[in-house]
Amino acid sequence: MNIRYIRVPVANVWRQPNQVREVDRPSLSDSPDWEQWLHGMSLEERKDLVGRLESQLLYGEPVIVMKEVNGWVKGVIPDQYTPKDGRGYPGWIPANQLTFDPQYHRAWEEKPLAYVTADETRLNPEGENKSLNISFMTKLPRVGESDGKAIVLLPDSNTGRVPLKDVTIARQLPISGGLQRIANARRFLGLPYLWAGMSSRGFDCSGFMYRIFEAGGIRIPRDADIQARYGTKVSRQGLEPGDLVFFAHEQGRGRIHHVGMYIGEDRFIHSPNTGNPVRVNRMTDKPYCEEFCGGSRYHGTEIFDDENRNHLR
Structure with a gap:
């Protein structure tokens, strides 16, 4: 491969x-x-x-x-x-x-990872005068610690340092509950929408949910319509904080085009569309009240149609 x-x-x-x-x-x-x-x-x-x-x-x-x-x-x-x-x-x-780089490849497969759990952080490559601004949910193999910094291996085999306070060291992040996912999502209120966005420089609706769930130790599919296929199906009345909520064209009967996360009290957080940043809406707000088509609850144990895939990690 x-x-x-x-x-x-x-x-x-x-x-x-x-x-x-x-x-x-x-x-x-x-x-x-x-x-x-x-x-x-x-x-x-x-x-x-x-x-x-x-x-x-x-x-x-x-x-x-x-x-x-x-x-x-x-x-x-x-x-x-x-x-x-x-x-x-x-x-x-x-x-x-x-x-x-073979060394990085082996470390990616075997070493604990330093997951960036801050909104973003600064990575300082060893021996270079420049630093890099890296996103929430960037993950790099951790090879050591020194002076409040995690020493991480970089893809070109160099090493770098990131503040320990900005990362979580784990091979796989532990599964967290809905309230923690909500707290993480709220940190990005006001972030501009970006079509196809998967970083803390800008998310689309499903990319936002993907990274928030990843930070909670749960892998979900990339796109909203596929996210709706998996997990435990939840009705409007059964929604709990941390569940995904989906919206479809044709008053909820057509193609799914949007996803957010239910946060309780009939509200959800989402990255709406170009020109509208991450925000909270009520389920009764238009057009969402007319387009809601169901919810999904992920537990972190879901298996997608990928039995023959090599996840590399």
């Missing part, structure tokens, strides 16, 4: 290389300028990411490479489940944002 790892703080996963626009160029280099990309887009250009951008990956996460063409890699993301491909979520990534 041809595996590579992300070597930039956040990597975009595109549907096709030819769908990248001129405004997206700052996100494509081996040292992408994330702020220039995000702030260089108008509202209409952000909306135009629909159908172009598929998902995102965080620093150090794995990709299974299928082929490489003209500086682009077509791959699948093994940790983001989708029925589109049993191996993982498919898409195209600039080849210069990927690397492979």
Whole structure:
């Protein structure tokens, strides 16, 4: 299996290389300028990411490479489940944002990981004058500790340091309850929406839920309609804090297009859409009262249709 790892703080996963626009160029280099990309887009250009951008990956996460063409890699993301491909979520990534080092690969499979549980933190690579701003739920192999810092292995085999107060060291994060998931989600109130977003620079609706549940030790599928297929089905009357709530076109009878998390007292937290940041709404607010189509409760023991997948971790 041809595996590579992300070597930039956040990597975009595109549907096709030819769908990248001129405004997206700052996100494509081996040292992408994330702020220039995000702030260089108008509202209409952000909306135009629909159908172009598929998902995102965080620093150090794995990709299974299928082929490489003209500086682009077509791959699948093994940790983001989708029925589109049993191996993982498919898409195209600039080849210069990927690397492979055998030492890192072994550590990823075997070592405890330092999960970033702060909203974001600073990573200081050894021997370099620059630091990197890395996202919530970035995870890197922990190889030591010193002076209040976790020493982590980087995808290029260098080491770096992150504040211990900003990470949780574990091979797998423990499963937490709904109230802890809600507390984590509330930290991102006001964060701008980003189509396909999977980092604390911007989430889409299902990417937000994916990372919040991941922080609670629970893996769920990548997209909202697939998230609705799994877990224990819950009615409106049976909702408990921490459950996922889903919304569909055609007054709840059509295709599922949105997901949030129930927080109690007939309210839910979500990342609504382009131009509207993470916020809390009531289940009685329009259009949600008309589009609600059910809930799901995840326990962390769910098995998706992936018996033959290699999760790499």
